[in-house]
Amino acid sequence: MNEHDERDTTMTGVDPGRLDDQQLMKELETIHRTRHDTLLYGSNDALRVHNERMAQLEGEYLRRNPRRPVAAGRTREGARERSCGESATPRS
Secondary structure (H helix, E strand, O other): OOOOOOOOOOOOOOOHHHHHHHHHHHHHHHHHHHHHHHHHHHHHHHHHHHHHHHHHHHHHHHHOOOOOOOOOOHOOHHHHHHHHHHHOOOOO
């Protein structure tokens, strides 16, 4: 059995834990840039591999950056405040 027959056990790309921070960010930028085309036009296998790789890379980023800054507008509470403030009828 060769490595191509072991799809579920073979990783595509370098183990994210072995990438330095700059390499990890470059990999993340690339995978996010190619996401839309893979979703729309990739085979089921290509989409599965893309999902797995993206999860590996994002998981490593989150592991390294557990206290990353979170923008208030990207939370549920921030979104609620934004939608209240965008009302067509002014409040008195």
